[in-house]
Amino acid sequence: MPNITVVMTNGQRRQVQAAARGSLMQALRDAAIDDLLAVCGGQRSCATCHVHFDSVEWELLPEMSDEENDLLDGSSHRTSTSRLSCQIPFDDRLAGAVVAIAPLD
Amino acid sequence: MRLGYRTLIWAAGGKPRRLSCPGGELAGVHAIRTRADAAALRDELSAAGQVAIVGGGYIGLETAAVLAAMGKAVTVIEAQDRVMARVAGEPVSRFYQSEHQSRGVAIRLGAAVRSLDGAAGRVTAIQLADGSEVAADVAIAAVGMEAADGPVLRAGAEGGRGIEVDSFCRTTLPDIFAIGDCVLQANPFAQGRMVRVESVQNAADQAINVAKTLTGGPEPYRPLPWFWSNHYDLRLQTLGISGGHDGCLVRGEPQSRRFTAVYLHGDTVSALDCVNSTKDFVQGRGLIGKAVPRSARDAITDPTVPLRDVISACAA
Numbered sequence: 001m002p003n004i005t006v007v008m009t010n011g012q013r014r015q016v017q018a019a020a021r022g023s024l025m026q027a028l029r030d031a032a033i034d035d036l037l038a039v040c041g042g043q044r045s046c047a048t049c050h051v052h053f054d055s056v057e058w059e060l061l062p063e064m065s066d067e068e069n070d071l072l073d074g075s076s077h078r079t080s081t082s083r084l085s086c087q088i089p090f091d092d093r094l095a096g097a098v099v100a101i102a103p104l105d
Numbered sequence: 106m107r108l109g110y111r112t113l114i115w116a117a118g119g120k121p122r123r124l125s126c127p128g129g130e131l132a133g134v135h136a137i138r139t140r141a142d143a144a145a146l147r148d149e150l151s152a153a154g155q156v157a158i159v160g161g162g163y164i165g166l167e168t169a170a171v172l173a174a175m176g177k178a179v180t181v182i183e184a185q186d187r188v189m190a191r192v193a194g195e196p197v198s199r200f201y202q203s204e205h206q207s208r209g210v211a212i213r214l215g216a217a218v219r220s221l222d223g224a225a226g227r228v229t230a231i232q233l234a235d236g237s238e239v240a241a242d243v244a245i246a247a248v249g250m251e252a253a254d255g256p257v258l259r260a261g262a263e264g265g266r267g268i269e270v271d272s273f274c275r276t277t278l279p280d281i282f283a284i285g286d287c288v289l290q291a292n293p294f295a296q297g298r299m300v301r302v303e304s305v306q307n308a309a310d311q312a313i314n315v316a317k318t319l320t321g322g323p324e325p326y327r328p329l330p331w332f333w334s335n336h337y338d339l340r341l342q343t344l345g346i347s348g349g350h351d352g353c354l355v356r357g358e359p360q361s362r363r364f365t366a367v368y369l370h371g372d373t374v375s376a377l378d379c380v381n382s383t384k385d386f387v388q389g390r391g392l393i394g395k396a397v398p399r400s401a402r403d404a405i406t407d408p409t410v411p412l413r414d415v416i417s418a419c420a421a
Contacts, residue, residue: 039305045333045342046306047387067340067383074387 002095007054009035009101018090024099025049025086035101042086047071049085050078050102060093077102114315115268115276115283116308117253124159124246128221133228134244137164149243154178157231157241159218161188163334165247166201169210170336180211180239182218182231192343194353197366197378204339204362213239250303252287264289267301272325274315282318284311293327294393295346296370302346304332329393331386342386345376345393356385357408365389367405372396374419388412395419 001018006028008014018027028036028049037048044067053061061083064072068087072078082102088094121136123129135146150156156172158165161183169179181188187198188205202212217234221244231239252267263269263277267289274282274290285308289299310328317323334341339362350368357364365385368376373396379386389412397405401418404410 037309039309040333041305043333043335045335045340046331070383070387073384074390 001090002092002097004094004096005098006031006033007098007100008033009103022090023086024051024088024090024094025084027090028085028099028101033101035104036085037104038086040086044068044071044084044086047075047084048104050075051083051085052079052100052102053081053083054098054100056097056099057093061088075102075105077105111280112319113281115257115281115287116285116312118286119250119252119303121246122248122251124218124221124244124248126218126220128223128228129246131221131223131228131244132226133223133242134221134246136246137168138250146243146245150175150177153242155240156180156243156245157182157239158245158247159231160247160249161185161190161212161214162192162247162249163189165245166205166336167334168245168247169205170208173205173208173210174337178211179209180213180241181205182213182216182233182239184215184217186215188212188214191348193378194347194350194366194368196353196355196359197341197380200359200364200380201336201339204337208337250286252289252301254283254287257281257283269299272327273318273323274311274326282315284308284315290326292330292346294330294375296349296375298349300346300348302330304330306331329390338381340381340383342379342383343377344379344386344389345374347376347378350375354402354405356406357382364408367392369397372398382408385412388416391416392419 003015003017006014006016016031025038029038039048040046068084072082121138155178158169158181161181165181169181172179188202189198219232219234221228222230228241228244231241254264254268257268258264268276268283268287269289270276270283274284276283286303289301291297292300314326330346332343347368350370352369354367363381365382366378374392377389397419404415
C-alpha cells in the first residue's frame with residue numbers, strides 16, 4: 001500500500017498509509033483526519049469528503065461520474081484538481097500523491 | 106465509577122423502537138441501527154425465504170430493497186395509508202411504492218400488527234388486525250427510534266421524546282449540552298417546530314456547533330438539513346424538512362425515474378426530494394426558504410430550466 005502526504009485545512013502535513021483495502025476517504029478517516037467529515041460514508045450523496053490533488057499521476061485516477069461532477073459543482077472551493085475522496089481507490093496509483101483536504105463550504 | 110465534569114455533552118443517540126405487541130420478543134425479530142444489528146440479521150438470512158418488515162419508512166424500504174435484490178420474498182407492513190408518510194409527500198410515496206412493488210415487494214398499507222406467532226420460540230408469522238396473516242422466517246421492526254434521554258430527563262432537564270435544547274444545543278440544566286438523535290430543538294426549517302432531526306448530518310453539525318460555543322465562537326444552530334436514501338438504483342437526496350408542507354410541485358416525470366418534489370409551506374419552499382437528480386440537490390440549496398411567485402412555478406416544474414435560474418426569479 002502506498003504512502004501519501006495529506007495537507008490538513010490548517011496547513012499541517014501528515015503521512016498516511018492505508019491499513020486495509022478501500023477508498024482514499026476511508027484511509028483518511030481511518031487515519032483520524034477529522035477535518036474530512038465524509039458524512040454520507042461513501043454513498044456519493046454529499047460532497048463532504050472533497051479533496052484537492054496537489055500532486056498525483058492525474059491520468060491514473062478513475063474517471064469522474066456525472067454525480068461526482070454535479071456534487072463538486074456545489075462547492076465554492078472547487079478547483080481543477082478537485083475530487084471526492086470516496087470515489088478514489090487507495091492503491092498503488094496514489095503512491096507519492098499529495099492530497100489537500102478542501103475547506104468546508 | 107463516578108466522573109466529574111465542568112461541561113457535559115450528552116450524545117447518547119437512541120435505540121430502535123421494539124414491537125410492543127405479543128410475540129415482539131421472539132427470536133428472529135430484528136431491528137437495524139448498529140453494525141452489530143445488521144450482522145445479526147445477515148447471519149439469519151441464509152435460512153430465511155420470507156421476510157416481513159414492519160414499517161415503510163426509510164429504513165424499512167432500504168432494507169426491503171436489499172432483501173428483494175437477494176431474492177427474498179419481502180412484505181412491508183405499514184400502518185399509514187402510504188409509505189414514507191412521515192418523511193415525504195404523496196407523489197414521492199406513490200413512486201417508491203410502485204418501484205418496490207415492481208421488484209416483487211408486497212406492500213400492505215393501513216395495516217396494524219396485532220401479534221407475532223412463533224414456534225419453538227422463533228417467529229413464524231405476523232397477525233394483522235384485519236385477520237390476515239403474513240408468513241415470516243425473519244421479522245424486522247423498522248418503526249423508528251426512542252431517544253436515549255432518560256438520565257438527563259431524570260436529572261431535571263426539560264424534554265420528553267427527546268431532550269429539549271436551545272439554538273446553542275444547551276439543555277435546560279447548567280453546563281449540559283445535548284446533540285444528535287436524542288435532541289428536540291426548535292428548527293428554523295420546520296417553521297420553528299420542536300423536532301428531532303435524526304441524521305448523520307445533524308449529529309455532525311450539532312457537534313461542530315457545541316465545539317464553537319466551547320471554544321469561544323458561539324453561533325445559533327441553523328445548518329440546512331439534508332439526507333439521502335438509496336433503494337435499488339434510485340438515489341434520493343433531500344434538502345430541508347418536508348413535514349408540515351401544504352403544497353408540492355413535481356419537477357420532471359416520476360415515470361422517467363428522475364424527478365424532484367418541491368415542497369411548499371404557503372408560498373415558501375420548505376424542502377426538496379431529489380430522485381436521481383443530483384443537479385437539483387446541489388442547486389436547490391438556494392431555493393429553500395425562498396418565496397416562489399406564481400410566475401416562477403412553471404419554471405420550477407420544467408426540468409429543463411436549471412434550478413439556479415429559478416432561484417434568481419424568486420424573492421429572498
